Structure formats: structure tokens, C-alpha cells
Amino acid sequence: MQAENVNISKTGMYNLYFIFCDPQLKGLLVDGTTRWKNPSGYLPGRMAPLMTFYGLMSLAYLVLVAAWMSQYMRFWKDILALQNYLTVIIALGMFEVTLWYFEYANFNVTGRRPIGITFWAVTFGSVRKTLSRLLILVFSMGYGVVKPTLGGLTSKVVVLGVTYFIASELLDVFEHVGTINDLSGKARLVLVLPVAVLDAFFIVWIFTSLSKTLEKLQARRMIAKLELYRKFTNALAVSVVISAAWIGYELYFKATDPFSERWQSAWIISSFWNILTFVLLCIICFLWAPSQNSTRYAYSDEGSENFDDEEGLPLKSGMNIELEKVNAMKPEKKEKKISNTDVFSLNEETEEDKRE
Structure with a gap:
């Protein structure tokens, strides 16, 4: 059969159906190809809008990489382990969006999805999502800030990370690699459900750990670290609220558009998650930007860790000034005052030991 061209003059959603009315043709198999351009x-x-979107996201990541690396190279002597992990996540994000751009660009030219590029884009994305969640989790536990190791929780964190990577990789591979149409509802539900459950588990564990870490920082009066964790907690809380609201909108969007009549704006649904992830990453990078004061957020087992330096120095200086005034006015009670000062210091150490 000779190929036939059909020109479309009006923008819209089009479907091709083969319909027969002759009962004798029941079971007939039709073999052929269609090409849509x-x-x-x-x-x-x-x-189509996704190619432009990922091109812009690539530029956004490039700007973030330039800003981050300029600070990283400037203060490379004061870099913390968490900042090294952030560098890896930024690099993975940049590679991911760049691969997606080239994947859509190649698809647009050839008419076929390049399996190799799509697979690596999906894999980079799964690794980036897994490491991002693990980094937020271990930071929420106080790793590198309040405690040097995770102790017995290390194996549990690793198992959770591996499980999430497998679930995320399976979902994205079946949804993107070599396919154009969306997965059927049942098939997608089977793959989405494990990822959703693991995401919920991550959220609960993260905020539970953050609550304990904030209490510990407040008890030890580590003011600088406490302020950092409060800002971090607020950013996470806002992102969770926005995510929940967007999930509700996504369900409404799909429920009210069963025939894909709003196909021109459907790309926004998936793109929003990339935007939210990038914004949250920028906030975390801003909070943890390399600087000459980065080491004050690092874990230290010295006794001075129990009190924030910024708060401790003025308090100590003030006490010395008051003692000097009292000693000058009442020299005959100098020995008694010194004794009281020693008792006060001992009580502070005792209280600190109790907190520890």
C-alpha cells in the first residue's frame, strides 16, 4: 500500500483509528507505521515545550554551578564534607537536565526516542533524587554538625537509599525509555505507589530527626547552628506544603481532563517538580555556601562546643567587668567573691554535664 500524507490545518489532539464493519474481518491484523510531524x-x-524548558534549566544549573564553584574555590581550605556532597548533587542535577534537553532535541529531529540518552538521563535523575533525600536526612540527624557519625543508623539509611533508587529507577525507565505515550493507569499505580510510600517515609524521618536536633542545639545553646537549622527546617516545611498542594492540583487536573483536551499545558505538571527541586537546592546552597566561617558549623568534641562562641564571649567579658567593679569597691571581700565565682563556674559545668 502506498504511503499517504494527511495535512493537518488546525492545532489540536488527533488520534488514528482503524475501524471495520465486516464481520468476516474479525481477527484481522493490520501491520504498518504512522509518522507524525x-x-x-x-x-x-x-x-515540545519540554525541550525549551530543559534548555532553560540547563542554563539555570550552569549559573548555580558557576556561583557555587566560585565560592568553593575561594574557600577550599574551609570546605566541609556536607558541602562536598552538595557539589556532587549540583553536578548530577546539571547532567540530568542537560541529558534531557539533548534527548528531546534528538527526538525532535529523528522522530525516535534515543534509548541510550534517555536511560542515562533517567539514571542520573534517580541517583540525584536518592542522594538529595539522603543528604537532607543525614543533615537533619545532625551528621557533621552535632555528631561525627550516624552510628547504628548508617545501615538503615543505606538500605532506605538503595530501595528508593531501585523504585525510582524502575518507574522512570518504564515511563520514559523507548516510550512516547503515558503508562496505563494500573501499570503506573503499581510503580508510583512504592515511590510515594518511600517519599512519605523520608519526610516523616527527616522532620522527626530535625525536631531532635533542634532540641539538642537549643539545650547546648549553639546559637549559630540553631539558627541555620531553623532556616533549613522552614525551607523544608514550605516545600512540603507546596508539594502537597501541587499533588492535589495534579489529581484535579487529570481527573477533569480525561481526553487530554488541555494537552498544551500538561507539560507544566511534570516540570513543576524540577523547578521546586531547583529552588530548594538553591536555598540549601545559600545556607551552606562555602565561606571563611564554614568551620563554625562543623562538629567539634571540644568543651567549647557546648556554648556558642558568639554568645559566650560577650557573657564572659561582662562577668569579668562586673567582678572587677565589685572587687574595686569591696577589697575586703575579694576572697569571698572569688570563691563565689568559682562556685558559679562549677554549677555551670555541672548543668552542662547533665545536658550531655
């Missing part, structure tokens, strides 16, 4: 290329209309 838009004026801008082979990308389907609902996927």
Missing part, C-alpha cells in the same frame, strides 16, 4: 519537528505537541 509538527511544524517544529517530531516532538508531540504536549512534549
